[in-house]
Amino acid sequence: GAGVSQSPRYKVAKRGQDVALRCDPISGHVSLFWYQQALGQGPEFLTYFQNEAQLDKSGLPSDRFFAERPEGSVSTLKIQRTQQEDSAVYLCASSSGTMSYEQYFGPGTRLTVT
């Protein structure tokens, strides 16, 4: 079946611009996670959804970062007033249910802030 998809794959933004990154999880997957991966490092947790409820946003680095999943399927990560330190790959992962540990990742969106 189709895996996790993300769009756009690449995004270049000028400092100060707002960006929106989209994640389409595997169909029927209840849990959705966003991670940030800086160059040469492991992914770092940003936020977690169970269906439409955002149950953990402890990893969001500032109030410029906002995520939503209004219908419990597609999710959007929005970054306002982008800064150079926001440059990274943003990964989305989904998991089948609250009792499942396995997470499956999308290809990521590479954000470059100039």
Add this chain to the structure above:
Amino acid sequence: GENVEQHPSTLSVQEGDSAVIKCTYSDSASNYFPWYKQELGKRPQLIIDIRSNVGEKKDQRIAVTLNKTAKHFSLHITETQPEDSAVYFCAAVPSGSARQLTFGSGTQLTVLP
């Protein structure tokens, strides 16, 4: 919170040899330990995982061992092939979390033909 350390950061082996990557974790209540393979510019792929109630798990050329007492787990790849070349990440799920993964810093594995 959970802290995962991974060693080595780079590893080169000859084709056909074995490779071992080690990780330690800090939260003794962590109970799930996956390994991901990430090729350049690609998504992390889950290659094997282990739960805390199991000491070893094997899948063809790949195996993972877990020592809960010492709080470390290892990835073993036997009969390495050039296509095994990638960055490998270990991770742990800390207790009381929403099952978000805490990752190690990664190991760049190069298999020399």
